[in-house]
Each structure stands twice: as structure tokens, then as C-alpha cells.
Amino acid sequence: RNPWRVHQCPWRWLPGRLLARGILQASGQIYISPDSLTGLKGFRTILILENATEDAREYSWHRGTNGTADNFIVSYKPPSHSWQTGPMYSGRENVTKMGDLTIRRSELNDTGNYTMRVDTGNGTQTATGWLEVQAYRLRTAPDIWANASSLVEDMDSVAAICYTNATNVKWYVDYVQVSSNDRMTISPDLKTLVIHRVSRYDRTLHCAIESIPEILQRSEIISLTVNYGPDSVWLSTSPDIFKGVLSAKIGSQVMMECSATSKPSPRYQWIHNGSLLSFSEASVTLPSLTLEQTGRYRCVVGNPVTQLTMYREFQIQQQPQHIPVVNKGFYISGAKVVWLIVFTVLGGVYVCGILIYALVSHFSTRCLAKSPWLRT
Missing domain, CATH: 2.60.40.10 (Immunoglobulins)
Incomplete structure (x- = not known):
């Protein structure tokens, strides 16, 4: 050497x-x-x-x-x-x-x-x-088992067991190595993993052992189906909704569409003024709006697996008819405006003079009536 x-x-x-x-x-x-x-x-x-x-x-x-x-x-x-x-x-x-x-x-x-x-x-x-x-002989890759593969987010739990004689077991959720935390627990012998509240991001599970440090032998991958939602419902319309109201003309086309985040795909129901409509699609089109089709609409979105339901409401109302305003005013030229102002001022002065004369005459008459020497 x-x-x-x-x-x-x-x-x-x-x-x-x-x-x-x-x-x-x-x-x-x-x-x-x-x-x-x-x-x-x-x-x-x-x-x-x-x-x-x-x-x-x-x-x-x-x-x-x-x-x-x-x-x-x-x-x-x-x-x-x-x-x-x-x-x-x-x-x-x-x-x-x-x-x-x-x-x-x-x-x-x-x-x-x-x-x-x-x-x-x-x-x-x-x-x-x-x-x-x-030459180095690697150990046999571990086997893995899980008690469930179809779950509901934040409601179900899943337990998995890694079958191996090795003592240095590692656990991976969605291909990321995990350890015990507030959502999952790994047993002291490292061979059991329990996820207490599954998430939609818990898509796969597998375990691995290190026959040689940092050289991993992985088990088969268990795929998880985690059902979730609907988280929320988005509503889009044409014409647009303003403060919960969709204004449209009678005879015009109205389009309404619901969408939601959900697994599996959600089911849709439409309710008009408290009555269930036959529409079961995410989008509905009213080709020619009638007066009977106005009123309150509700889009209901439901997940048949998670048993969760959400909805959005809005009002369709007839767009008011605008009556045209006819201008019946008259036009005055600049010179006429000047003469009109002059006559208005003079007329005001004349009226004020008459009022002042009347008041002075009134008070003068009263004073003469009260004077004693005039009485005799």
C-alpha cells in the first residue's frame, strides 16, 4: 500500500x-x-x-x-x-x-x-x-403497509408500518423526510408513522433504510388520495355583479359561472327564488332574459365525499329604462342679457322707491293723528 x-x-x-x-x-x-x-x-x-x-x-x-x-x-x-x-x-x-x-x-x-x-x-x-x-451486499429493501389510502383532509388519520430489521428507518411524506411534530408521530423504534390529520399535500408515503450511511434503500411508494373542499366558491357573471346585484335588460343574454377548489370535482346546483333549477353545470346561460327570470339566484357547490357545501348568492334585476330628457329652454343673446339686467335693476329700484314712499306716508299719518293740537 x-x-x-x-x-x-x-x-x-x-x-x-x-x-x-x-x-x-x-x-x-x-x-x-x-x-x-x-x-x-x-x-x-x-x-x-x-x-x-x-x-x-x-x-x-x-x-x-x-x-x-x-x-x-x-x-x-x-x-x-x-x-x-x-x-x-x-x-x-x-x-x-x-x-x-x-x-x-x-x-x-x-x-x-x-x-x-x-x-x-x-x-x-x-x-x-x-x-x-x-464488494458490499445491501440489505433487502423494506416493505410498507398503510391502513388507508382514501382520506378526508383534516378529518382522517393514516398509520403506516415499515417492515424491516434495520434500526435506522427514515420516513418520507410526499418525498420529503419527516419527523415527529404536532401533526404526525413516529414510533420510538422508527417503524411506524401516524399522520393524525392528513393534508391535501400528503400525496405519497414511503420508508427507507440506510444499509450504508446516506445510501438509501426505499420501500414501495403508497399513494394517498386526500379529498378536500370545496374551500371557497368564486362567482363570475356577464354583465358583472355590483354590490350583489346584476342589472340586465329584458331580452339580453346573461351568463353565470361558479368555480371552487375541491377533490373530487364538486357538484353544482342552482336555485332561483327558492326553487331548484334543472341546471347541474358550473356555468349557466340565459340567452334572452325574461321578467320571470329576474330575482335571487344561489349557486350551491357540494363535495359528495367530504360532505361539505358552500354557496354564493346574487340578485338579477331588470335594468331601468332611461327616459330621454328634451331641452325646452330658450336662448338669449349677450346684448339681450345686458338689457335684461338693466331693466331688472331699474325695476328693483323703482319698486324699492314705492315701498319707501309708502312707509314714510304711513308713519307721517300716524304722527299727525296722535298730535293734541291737531285734534282741537
Whole structure:
């Protein structure tokens, strides 16, 4: 194995990427992370190059501890964005733009030393690491069972059981991993999930186990049918409704339509002045409005599964007939207006003079009647 390897580093497994924490090299020196890597047969393996300079001219990977032409696998040249393969290339290797070596569908014979050469223009740096590919038998995928698949939102609950001997069970609702919360509970052994109040967004259920950390084996997917609604009823008409009233002319066309959010699709009923109409569609058209068709309308929307019903009401009334107003006024020219104002003013002065004269005469007569010397 790699002669400069000091100890077995702890590794971690990632889906499609199997890597470990390696030994840090001196500052400025490239190294392969990790220095000792364990991969799995059939999975992708990545040998990560660390501490490489940004101005590298070529990254080349080789089998063994020497970077010779005979054991050359594949290389990548950043300036020209070109790849070149060598005699050890199997068709499954590739070099990333960061200089990492990826091996697709790793095989047992991929085990061995790997050497990286970096051409910086001012010289060449090398690093060697060890890869061991192992065969691993995965556990049997778990089975799953649920006590119901057709439910009503916010009313029904569902319980599911994951049948497996594994202890690291994960639960997924609508493909999102879940944990116990105020709406659902996972048992202490992780094998039972109970959703106390199902939601319309709880569309699927499945469980999974980790035979290898972060590599999941999933159960079959249980599809849930969650019935809901109607949430609300929207009403659209032509002509438009204003403050609950639709005004239309007798003989004109009137269109009415209801819509609602519901699963399954809702049923529609129309009521006119308290009487059930024969219409059972979401939209109704009155081609020629009659006086008998005016009055109060109600659109009733019901869900046969959730047993919920909602409605909207409005009034159809006859549009009032507008009587045209005939202007019978007369027209006066500008000059006549001036003379009219003058005569009006003069007439007012004349009338005021007469009133003043009458008042003065009246008071004068009374004073003379009361004077004693006039009586004798």
C-alpha cells in the first residue's frame, strides 16, 4: 500500500461519492483526499485533489506510484479545456475541471495506488493515494403497509408500518423526510408513522433504510388520495355583479359561472327564488332574459365525499329604462342679457322707491293723528 500512509482515516459514505478525511500535506503541496479511500463495487468513486494551484496547465492521473506514460489513465488541460486518455483508461474514468479523478461503476480490480501529476508551468508536483474497492451486499429493501389510502383532509388519520430489521428507518411524506411534530408521530423504534390529520399535500408515503450511511434503500411508494373542499366558491357573471346585484335588460343574454377548489370535482346546483333549477353545470346561460327570470339566484357547490357545501348568492334585476330628457329652454343673446339686467335693476329700484314712499306716508299719518293740537 501507500508507503507514506500513517494511519487508517475514518471514512464517510455519500451517494455517488465515497471519500474520507485525509492527511493534510505541507502548505503549497498537492495531496489526494483521502490518502486511503474505500469504495464500493458498482458505485462511483472520486479521488479528490487538494491544494492545487489555480494556474495549473495539466492534471494527469496514473495507476501505481509513478507518473509514467505506461500507466497513464487520463488528463485534463484547463487552458484548452481538453481531455486525453492513456493506456490504462477503461472508459469509466474522467478528470473534473478541478483535477479530481472520478471512476464510474467501480470494479474490484480498480483497487491500487493512484498518482496525480500537476504541471504548473514552473514545475511538476505529484501525490499518491490508495483506493480499495470492496464488494458490499445491501440489505433487502423494506416493505410498507398503510391502513388507508382514501382520506378526508383534516378529518382522517393514516398509520403506516415499515417492515424491516434495520434500526435506522427514515420516513418520507410526499418525498420529503419527516419527523415527529404536532401533526404526525413516529414510533420510538422508527417503524411506524401516524399522520393524525392528513393534508391535501400528503400525496405519497414511503420508508427507507440506510444499509450504508446516506445510501438509501426505499420501500414501495403508497399513494394517498386526500379529498378536500370545496374551500371557497368564486362567482363570475356577464354583465358583472355590483354590490350583489346584476342589472340586465329584458331580452339580453346573461351568463353565470361558479368555480371552487375541491377533490373530487364538486357538484353544482342552482336555485332561483327558492326553487331548484334543472341546471347541474358550473356555468349557466340565459340567452334572452325574461321578467320571470329576474330575482335571487344561489349557486350551491357540494363535495359528495367530504360532505361539505358552500354557496354564493346574487340578485338579477331588470335594468331601468332611461327616459330621454328634451331641452325646452330658450336662448338669449349677450346684448339681450345686458338689457335684461338693466331693466331688472331699474325695476328693483323703482319698486324699492314705492315701498319707501309708502312707509314714510304711513308713519307721517300716524304722527299727525296722535298730535293734541291737531285734534282741537
